[in-house]
Amino acid sequence: MILNPKYAACWADYVHEAGSDAAAEREYFQRRLYRLGRTILYPPPLFAKSYIDDLAQASVELIKIVASIPDRIFAGDHRAWMRFLGIPEADADLLAPFCRPRLLHRATQFARPDFLPTESGPQVTEINVSTPIGGMATSEPYVDEFASLGFARYLARQGACFDRPATSELWLAALLAQCPVAGATQAPIMFEALANPADADASRQAFINLAGRGGFTVISGLLTRLTVEPDGVYIYGQRVHTVYTMFTWHELKQHVPYSLVRALAAADEDGLVDFIASPVSALFDHKANLELLSSERFAGYYAADELALLRRVVPPTFRGTPERVDDAIGQRPGLVIKPADEYGGHGVVFGAKTPAAAWEALVREAAAGTKTHVCQRVVGDLWRHEVAMPGEIRRYMACLGPMVFGGEYAGLLVRQTQQGGDTPVINVANGAEEGSGLAVW
Structure with missing residues (x-):
């Protein structure tokens, strides 16, 4: 029911x-x-x-x-x-330093x-x-x-x-539990961090209102505008207490220097800023x-x-590895294949809608490529x-x-x-x- x-x-x-x-x-x-x-x-x-x-x-x-x-x-x-x-x-070399208990839990x-x-x-x-x-x-x-x-x-x-459901209350509770730096000040500044210069999401005000209920003053902008100093993280000369990332792993790789991400994680480790959340969330995602x-x-x-x-x-779901090529080909009508780290339906292909020869070529290409795909039962x-x-x-x-x-x-x-x-x-x-x-x- x-x-x-x-x-x-x-x-x-x-x-x-x-x-x-x-x-x-x-x-x-x-x-x-x-x-x-x-x-x-x-x-x-x-x-x-x-x-x-x-x-x-x-x-x-x-x-x-x-x-x-x-x-x-x-x-x-x-x-x-x-x-x-x-x-x-x-x-993996970028992500490995972020695999710390605190950042993994936060992710x-x-x-x-x-x-x-x-x-x-x-x-x-x-x-x-x-x-x-x-x-x-x-x-x-x-x-x-x-x-x-x-x-x-x-x-x-x-x-x-x-x-x-108290969506905003629960989101704020989850956020504040991860924000010791912001919790230590009476007027915390949150930087809503974007990666792509072309980002013009019309939901921006909704997020600002949401964070505002938790006492944050929100500044939105590109992550690359931040500067990490020995005494804290700054935007336009103003101290930032929490950096909240609003972009995907792919956007980070395309638009953000890895050195900046490492610097923010180090500042978080030193108690200078709350970095919510590090790119390690991509592993769970x-x-x-x-x-x-x-x-x-x-x-x-x-x-x-x-x-x-x-x-x-x-x-049932399995990676499109060379060892599973025959399984993926033989089970074509009942499978869907997807890039393992994409979103928004990008690259999703249904076996039942794909001719057998084209499906086999796709499966073999996925298994031989550097990008992980998964096959999932439809x-x-x-x-x-x-x-x-x-x-x-x-x-x-x-x-x-x-x-x-x-x-x-x-x-x-x-x-x-x-x-x-x-x-x-x-x-x-x-x-x-x-x-x-x-x-x-």
């Missing part, structure tokens, strides 16, 4: 009652939560509370397991972990597994571990804005209550970790309850839900992203796309609508 059956017909009933006002409400909601290049989903799916509670608990446990990988499986040998992931030697405090809901249970397709987690600055405004609209009032008249979670070869590293969870929610039996709008019925498939901050469930990012018949890549880069889901009872 994914949606709450008690309220399954409420939106259709509301559309029938409100008529064109329901469509106008949807347009109003879009304007209120506008973000460049994004479509905000409305109405929000009304999930059964028991389903979201289970998804939240699974997500929290999953992040704990991922955080334990370097010690649990590699006995603290981070070079061995990086070799398993296929990290190029030059990148996993902001995470979001992405699940495809199916009729037989949720299946995780990737685990995002990084500081710029999608949904953190928009989840609470989404729920707050929804609560003021006509459909929310209609639901209340039907007796419905919905969960309002890597899709090859899914082989460690799903392969029977590694089953002995997990307790019985952990193994039961992994077998329930993680589809998630089938996808859950679909219908949304009534004046004059039409839209049928959607969804991706659910429970946010986990500081080991606590902090809200649900939902992306959905209108059904196209095949297993889709559901993300904003491919035109999916984005918003929050509500746990309703």
Whole structure:
């Protein structure tokens, strides 16, 4: 039971009652939560509370397991972990100095597994571990804005209550727990660090508002504008207490000198700045970790309850190595191949949609290349839900992203796309609508 059956017909009933006002409400909601290049989903799916509670608990446990990988499986040998992931030697040389307990722990405090809901249970397709987690600055405004609209009032008249996770409170708690330098001052300055000079994300103000609730004054700009001095980190002559990175590992490699990143980590070690977070988060974010979670070869590293969870929610995944080429070729119709360190659906190819010869060439190229790819069993039996709008019925498939901050469930990012018949890549880069889901009872 994914949606709450008690309220399954409420939106259709509301559309029938409100008529064109329901469509106008949807347009109003879009304007209120506008973000460049994004479509905000409305109405929000009304999930059964028991389903979201289970998804939240699974997500929290999953992040704990991922955080334990370097010690649990590699006995603290981070070079061995990086070799398993296929990290190029030059990148491993950069990352190795950051593999310290404090920075490794900090790296996993902001995470979001992405699940495809199916009729037989949720299946995780990737685990995002990084500081710029999608949904953190928009989840609470989404729920707050929804609560003021006509459909929310209609639901209340039907007796419905919905969960309002304290996303910003939990994000701030997770952040402040990692900020001893900022905590020692009455007026901490946070530098929201960008890498790409072309970055013009319209969500910037939402993040500034979020950090402002924690007492930070936020300055946004390129990381390369910072200077690291013997007594601290500065921007335009002003002392910075916390550097919060809002870019990907790929952007860092393209736009930021490694020497600056090392200097910031050293300043963090010396108690001069809180560096949130170092590039070591890229190791936890890597899709090859899914082989460690799903392969029977590694089953002995997990307790019985952990193994039961992994077998329930993680589809079988393996790296596209030379040893697995025949497996990847032979299982083509049931596999999807992905670059292990990309995002936004880049480079994702479904075997069932690819001619056999082209698939074999792709698999062999991936196995011989320097960039790690993973093959994952295609998630089938996808859950679909219908949304009534004046004059039409839209049928959607969804991706659910429970946010986990500081080991606590902090809200649900939902992306959905209108059904196209095949297993889709559901993300904003491919035109999916984005918003929050509500746990309703």
